[in-house]
Amino acid sequence: MLKIVLVPINPAGWPFIGLFAAATVGLFMLAEPVGWIGVILTAWCAYFFRDPDRISPTRGGLVISPADGVVQLIDSAVPPPELDMGDEERARVCVFMNVFNVHVNRVPMDGTISRVSYRPGRFFNASLDKASEFNERMSIRMKTPDDHDIAFVQIAGLVARRIKCDIIEGQNVTAGERFGLIRFGSRVDVYLPKGVEPLVCVGQTTIAAETIIADVNASEAARTGAVR
Secondary structure, eight states: OHHHHSOOBOGGGHHHHHHHHHHHHHHHHHOHHHHHHHHHHHHHHHHHTBOOOOOOOOOTTEEEOSSSEEEEEEEEEOOOGGGOOOSOOEEEEEEEEOTTSOOEEEOSSSEEEEEEEEEOOBOOOTTSTTHHHHBOEEEEEEEOTTSOEEEEEEEEOSSOOOEEEOOOTTOEEOTTOEEEEESSSEEEEEEOOTTOOBSSOTTOEEOTTTSEEEETTOOOOOOOOOOO
């Protein structure tokens, strides 16, 4: 039971939790009622950086969600030009994370990282479509064992001001493996291999490393959803 309650904290969060805690001590010294506001904010900061383990499906060909959140947009789009994946559109799934979601990002498939490219930019609301074009982003291209090309892009948002990416070019990665995070609200886009349709719907909640968003071995059309 204790293990369920005490969710691990991502190492990137400890400096921020420490700052919030130090500020809380100062607030208590200033005025006790204000100090309790600091306690609440410190607890929220720890909650934001939680990093629970996940159970990832291991069958080959599955594309799993890289982020907790809601599928904000499904469309066809050209991958970021810095990835050199051509001008042909492919299916794109955009997952929006609010400030209450787990923000640790996960690799969507097994493969080898072939390109990692950072691009500075603006900080529009990440739920807007223009965020994928104008916002600060970290773009990652990966080649799967079956020779599929897939891209996933960390996009900063209105509140998010720091993208953390821990993978490098040439690195072999496994589906569900942690690769980074975005602080305080953001979005992750996945550009599926050519001809692959998404198996999620707009408005659907996703769980990083667990929710299947596509299957490169399936031939079915994109799924539709209904509110029940």
